Amino acid sequence: MLQEELKELAAPALEKVKAHPFWSGLRDGSLPPESLAHFVRQDTAYLLPFYARALARTAAAARTDDYMALLGRSITGTLEARDRLREAYGELCGELGAPELGPDGMPDPATHAHCAFFQAASARSFAAGFGALLPMVWFNHQVSDDLLKRHTPGSRYARWIEVYHPGEGYGYAVKAFLGAADRLGKELGDAERAELVKHFSVSTRYEWAFAEAAWSRPSWPF
Template identity: 65%
Template sequence: MLHEELMEIRDPVLRKVQDHPFWSGLRDGSLPGEALAYFVQQDTGFLLPAYARALARCAAAAPEDADAFLLGQSVAGTLEAKDRLRQAYTGLAGELGLPELGEQIPVDPATHAHASFFAAATARSYYAGIGALLPMVWFNAEVSDNLKLNAAPGSRYLPWIEVYHPGESYGYAVRAFLDMIDRAGESCSAAERRLIVEQFSTSVRYEWAFAECCLRQPSWPV
């Protein structure tokens, strides 16, 4: 199964992502509130909208109706998650002593690169697209589960961790993505299979880079 090959690529990066000070700081409560505010601004303002549009392009190119349906559903789910997370942060900011979001800040170069990668991969081909898109849904499931299971008792971020988790039903979406990848791996050419792996290998590194940019939250000149 292709997803088993991809899991070997994923696992060492996933461990580094989960151990990153951004995510470990959420678990133990030590993350500066400014870093979480930056994450929400970058994620809901730029990355999730870019991901949704990339999913839509992949849905249009999908060779099977079932895969087009899955990807189309994921477009709606991603845009709903964007609004839900921003509203949740706004509702919790006062309770948790977090900065208000205010006006939308400029896109971080790392976020811009991540979003541009999604656009380029899905414009290249369906197979490049699904390889590039899989890490976000897979890492989101693993990271949010890890947060919920391993958050320190009394962490200031427990309410945020609860609302950040996409819910138990999200596991079905991840399994559907993996089934789609496996079917593609069985039906595509050797070159297309290599392309899926290549794009996946690049995409997993962006998962770490996004956490890093949110932790350092640079102030960019206007």
């Protein structure tokens, strides 16, 4: 099954993401609050909206209506998650000792590249778009579950981790995406299948890069 091939391909990146200082700092409470603010601002102002638009473009190129329906539901879910996280951060930032989000400003260089990748992949083909979109669904599920299971009880970000988790129902969406990957693995020709896998592989690296940018908080020097 294609999902097993993709999971094996993603495993090294997923382990590096879970071990990254951004996520480990959330688990044990040592993360600088400015890094969390940077993450939430970049995620809600730029990455999630661009992801939703890439879902829409990929859905428009879908091979059949069931793929279009899956991606279409995810558009709404992505934008609702954006609003929920932004609202939750606004309510909790004082308790966390974290700065308010303030104006969105500009996307940092890593976020800009991540968004451009989603845009380019979804414009290239259905296979490329689906491959590029899948890691964000899969990694979010794995990372948020890991945070919930392994965080230090009572630590600084324990309440945020509970809010950040998308809920039990999210697992069904992940299973639907992975099931779609298996169907595509049987339906696509060799070239299209290779394109899906290639974009999936690149996208897993952007998941690490986004955590790294939240940790280091880069900005434009002018």
